[in-house]
Amino acid sequence: MMRAAFATADVAVLGAGPAGLAAALAAAQTGAGVHLIDAQSSAGGQYWMQPAAALGGTRTPQTRAGAAAIAAVRAAGVSVHLDAEVWAVFPDLRIVAGTPEGSLEIAARAIVVATGAHDRVPAFPGWTLPGVITAGAAQRLAKLAGVRAGSRVVVAGSGPFLPVVTRALRGAGATIAAYVEAQRPHAGLLAHLARYPERWREAAGLARTVATAAERAHFGWIVTDALGSERVEAVRIAPLARDGSIERARAQTIASIDALVVGWGFRPSIDVTSLLGCAHSYDESAGGWRCDADAADGRTSVPHVFAAGEVTGVAGALPARLAGRLAGIAAAADAGRTAIPPAPERARLRRRLERARAFVAPLNARCAPPRAIDDLAAETTIVCRCESVTKGEVTAACAEGATSVLGAKLWTRAGMGRCQGRMCAWTIARIAAPGDPARAGYNRPRIPIRPVALSIVAAALETGVSHGP
Amino acid sequence: MTATITVDGEPVAAVAGIPLGAVLHARTLALRRTARDDRPRGLFCGMGVCFDCLVTVDGRPGVRACITAVRDGMTVTLG
Numbered sequence A: 001m002m003r004a005a006f007a008t009a010d011v012a013v014l015g016a017g018p019a020g021l022a023a024a025l026a027a028a029q030t031g032a033g034v035h036l037i038d039a040q041s042s043a044g045g046q047y048w049m050q051p052a053a054a055l056g057g058t059r060t061p062q063t064r065a066g067a068a069a070i071a072a073v074r075a076a077g078v079s080v081h082l083d084a085e086v087w088a089v090f091p092d093l094r095i096v097a098g099t100p101e102g103s104l105e106i107a108a109r110a111i112v113v114a115t116g117a118h119d120r121v122p123a124f125p126g127w128t129l130p131g132v133i134t135a136g137a138a139q140r141l142a143k144l145a146g147v148r149a150g151s152r153v154v155v156a157g158s159g160p161f162l163p164v165v166t167r168a169l170r171g172a173g174a175t176i177a178a179y180v181e182a183q184r185p186h187a188g189l190l191a192h193l194a195r196y197p198e199r200w201r202e203a204a205g206l207a208r209t210v211a212t213a214a215e216r217a218h219f220g221w222i223v224t225d226a227l228g229s230e231r232v233e234a235v236r237i238a239p240l241a242r243d244g245s246i247e248r249a250r251a252q253t254i255a256s257i258d259a260l261v262v263g264w265g266f267r268p269s270i271d272v273t274s275l276l277g278c279a280h281s282y283d284e285s286a287g288g289w290r291c292d293a294d295a296a297d298g299r300t301s302v303p304h305v306f307a308a309g310e311v312t313g314v315a316g317a318l319p320a321r322l323a324g325r326l327a328g329i330a331a332a333a334d335a336g337r338t339a340i341p342p343a344p345e346r347a348r349l350r351r352r353l354e355r356a357r358a359f360v361a362p363l364n365a366r367c368a369p370p371r372a373i374d375d376l377a378a379e380t381t382i383v384c385r386c387e388s389v390t391k392g393e394v395t396a397a398c399a400e401g402a403t404s405v406l407g408a409k410l411w412t413r414a415g416m417g418r419c420q421g422r423m424c425a426w427t428i429a430r431i432a433a434p435g436d437p438a439r440a441g442y443n444r445p446r447i448p449i450r451p452v453a454l455s456i457v458a459a460a461l462e463t464g465v466s467h468g469p
Numbered sequence B: 001m002t003a004t005i006t007v008d009g010e011p012v013a014a015v016a017g018i019p020l021g022a023v024l025h026a027r028t029l030a031l032r033r034t035a036r037d038d039r040p041r042g043l044f045c046g047m048g049v050c051f052d053c054l055v056t057v058d059g060r061p062g063v064r065a066c067i068t069a070v071r072d073g074m075t076v077t078l079g
Helices: A018-028 A061-075 A135-145 A161-171 A187-194 A197-213 A271-275 A317-334 A343-366 A371-375 A391-399 A405-412 A425-432 A454-467 B020-027
Strands: A003-014 A034-037 A079-081 A085-089 A094-098 A102-113 A117-119 A132-134 A152-157 A175-181 A217-219 A221-227 A234-239 A252-254 A259-263 A266-268 A280-283 A288-291 A305-307 A382-384 B002-007 B010-015 B030-033 B040-042 B054-057 B060-064 B075-077
Touching (some): A003 A018, A003 A317, A003 A454, A018 A061, A018 A102, A018 A317, A034 A102, A061 A079, A085 A271, A102 A454, A135 B020, A152 A161, A152 A234, A161 A175, A161 A197, A161 A259, A187 A197, A221 A259, A266 A288, A271 A288, A305 A317, A382 A391, A382 A425, A391 A405, A391 A425, A405 A425, B002 B020, B010 B020, B020 B054
Parallel strands (some): A003 A034, A003 A102, A034 A079, A102 A305, A152 A175, A152 A259
Antiparallel strands (some): A221 A234, A280 A288, B002 B010
């Protein structure tokens, strides 16, 4: 029997990663009643993910910092709802989530959206083969379960997360057959890093990981194909020419592998903010479409809705924590709380946030995927994984007049499946509007924004959403 | 804590609380086949976004293995 729970909150925070935890704590410290909701079974998000208790012995400074942040939120009296997947948020700030017990509805006076980001992966030949997994997935397997993505692995893509996942893969016992980074080492990157001494140790450690962990490392190369019939068995790699094109004539094959870990950075997870009608803008180096939020307090274009962390543009955990704290304070004030931290303290937080963002923005710009990722998919390559729609089908639809991700979806079903375009919309936008993916727009999600069991909807209807006006 | 789950009728030892998707990925990469073109799929995003790791758990179809925690006695059918 499904049960329905109902609660009211001064502030509801969606997402229990670094931004959401900081927002929930800051709001609770003003005396606000705070509910924190996350779809995963443990809090911490991706950056602070907590290994299963039964694994033991795998604590690191990072997981300990996450555990402390989670404990602080609980000690501050925040109601934490895990395994709670939000499938509807209504304009009057009622949130409905499915839980293992049934349905949870929260009526909030202010909302902080801290839904984070997910891997952005361009479609390429063979990317649907079992054994091809995202960098985020490989990291979760290693950190949450101590499971390696494969025994002999190729790590490929671009950006600062690649060495991080390489280290996790080594820790889980994988052999790194090759490390394939699209960017070449760049003097400008070192000059940028030189201005942030607090980051030197971290950067040096990551560089050492790549140098010592991988059997071979290729900089300025790209994986063009995952090869295999029932699972990935090999990859093709090719160098990128100075003009950005793929030199397929110089391609090499790396054989006898059982996993390809592909990471091209992350996309903001904007389904809740776009459902609520918040304004968004496109920034390729921050992951694509991101929710517009006031730099000072996270306020979005929709009253009483705030956003913090990666959903406002991919920038990493430190800016997320600072922005989360500022958004939590602002949301509590919005909900009528007056015991907020004094202006000088908030100004200090803003200055730290500015510095943290100034570190990340040039790094993001340097690590933006090369133009060549648009040339990877063949006409027969599946771009929409849910509905098995090929690039050729999307190209044909675009030739007939579909020039947006919405048009491609209505023509071909691409982006209409269970993931609602979270995986493919990035690629489809680049097919629909070559050279200017922003012009293709983004999908406005529909309720339910996540597939939900009918029994949970029924439980919500019985007691939950009937509480509304 | 160790748990025993059943995957397609076979007992599999696992650690309670870790993602079911991790257990399945370590055992067999392909978790299901697609309806439209009958091709194998496995774990991909690992964080509940892509829906490629759908399996049947205790009779309930369409469960994302990647965000489902292992429980002792769980019965899993691959698609």
